[in-house]
Amino acid sequence: MDDRFERVCKAAGKKVVNAEYLNDDDRLQLERTLQQFEAFAKSYIDLALPGHHIAIGFYDSLQVNAFATTCDGQDAIGISWGGLQKLRSEFVRAIDYRDQFAWLPSGKELEAVDWLFDCAKYFIFIHELGHIWHGHTSLLQTGRVPAFWFETGPLKGRPLSKIDRQTMEMDADGFAADNLFDFGLEYRPFPGINSQWEQTHGTGATRLLMIAMSLHFTFRIFNKPIDFDPQEQQVHPSPPLRQRMIAGSLIAAALRRNAASEDDAMYIILRGISEAEWLYATINGISPATEAITAAWGNEGHLYQRKLLRRWRVLRPQLDALKRSGELPAIQDIPEDD
Template identity: 25%
Template sequence: MMTCHDNALDEALKSLGLIRFDPPAPKPGGLVHVFQILGELSHARLADIAEEYAAPGGVDFGFAEHREFNAFAQRSSKDVICIYSSTVRTMWSLCNAVMTIREIFPWIDDVDRLGENSAPPAKGELFFVQQTSAASGEIEPIRRKLATALFDVAMDFALMHEVGHLWNGHVDLLRQEIDPLPLREMRPGEAKGFDLAEAQALEFDADSFAAQKVFARAYRENQFKEFSEGLLKDHRLPLDGDHTATWYFTWFAIYAFFRLFDEACAAADLQKRPQPRAALRQACLLSTVAAVCDRQGWSKLTMPNWEVLATAAGLEAEGAICRLRRVALDANAFRSAWQGPAFDQIEAYLQSWDVLAPRLKLFKRGAMQAKSEPSSVTDA
């Protein structure tokens, strides 16, 4: 399926000195590489979200071989979206690694859910070690399923964030005014006259776009419904029909994605970056998500309910990552982002927006003609 490459992505890659990463071929025994699955899902998702993308060759999507947790969007003869290979590898590894932490998700292993034979020691026997056989290190299928679902949401957010940059005119604006190179998440417009406050407002706009799309799909597909019973055994969360677990894990996945991006930016020693750190970035999205879910009738949760859900999920993701990295969890730092800075940050975005909006107007496209979503979702 990958034999015929479009030129638009290759041109964009060349302009950044990058090379394309092609998913490895399947192996005997029905083993398909995660990049191939993600590539196919992403093409299908793009075709589903806009008629322009459903047309043959309507959008060019692919991967770049690179060690950065990065992605870019570009517009030439068509829309181009590229995710760097490291983003996929790191996200996939994290989602699976999190599942090895028994203390984080004890409820998944309930015997009633798995049956006596496939279940690990029941709750309460977590720390009893079986002396006869060494731990196999294998992850139970239900954990693998949850890992896959979390990864899917995180990568969907990444994809929709890039669509947001394209659909809301950011890419065209920056191409025309600042830098003809693709709009990259890390190092945007590096060495060019890039206004950081404006770049921050664009990132927030792309995040809001992505959050609306991701929660629209979460409402429709309710991907985490089967984990509800177990989740609610160990967590006191505001209930929202049968969507509680899906809302919770959607926030979890988005937070984990933000957090890995932070890590990559720190590792690259980036001085200026247009995205706030994970907790604040998540907090800034709360009002968008609460508003769209209320407006579309997807949820009965109040704003304080949403905050409880989102902070519980974000903190659990933060705790899991800290544990895997063997660093202490700083819950206060996480919580402090939710107590004022989010409002200041949104205020700053809105100020930049006054300057940006008239310039973006030329490039902003109309409502998406999507097959599966009400078009009003994009009108926010």
């Protein structure tokens, strides 16, 4: 991790993780993950904005969190290394429920954990990149004061309403979902195939379901409240609503590869969410939030999503002048009385 990231971490009040204190396996995993993130950022930037630089690294914390920042003209992404390890441990616990994964070949458990973890960490990283690329961190800035967009906890910079923050989180989720498969997940099969799913719902159904499962775990761990937020006090839309809003990108990826029909892809995504919620609840000794998921995918979720889309109509012109390059998602004509 370069000096620029260390300066950014200091400004954020964070300490760069010291790889020398990690065991050999964790150190190799950190180095591999950093190389993957830097390679993706470079390939994306070389096409979209040659010469631009984003400092990337990990900071020392047990909290599940991450930040994107524009600090003294330097864009940077920081992710809690302890938080990533906690996320991986959740996938280990999930795969231990062999009744849920009876179709997974014996001996493939660790490969399955690594696949789910890779999907989750790639999404987190690209989500943070979206905050930078679409101008969110620049919107936070006031003068030359550093602006830090933390995923959990308060932001550092210009005050934002909760509905504005939720709307830009929706935008960053969409950016991540659109670019997730460029990390190779589209061509990297899950280390086990559920033949029944594949025969019923199309080739690639296993991979799509496991992506939905990985992302639901990630949203739940980052943002435990799962119900709707009528008072707009949460920093993200509810986890099942986030899944609803990125489902289109996941379905499009399945259609690109002729992996499933639109109806089959939707069914598989919903099943992945339901199975992930059951596992998450079982692991944590709580009741599954079935009603919240049903509401998110029903009319209540439809209306809440449209509320965020109406707010996007206000924010997009401001962000358009601050984005790094490319096109922001289009404004949709949503009636105010809907």
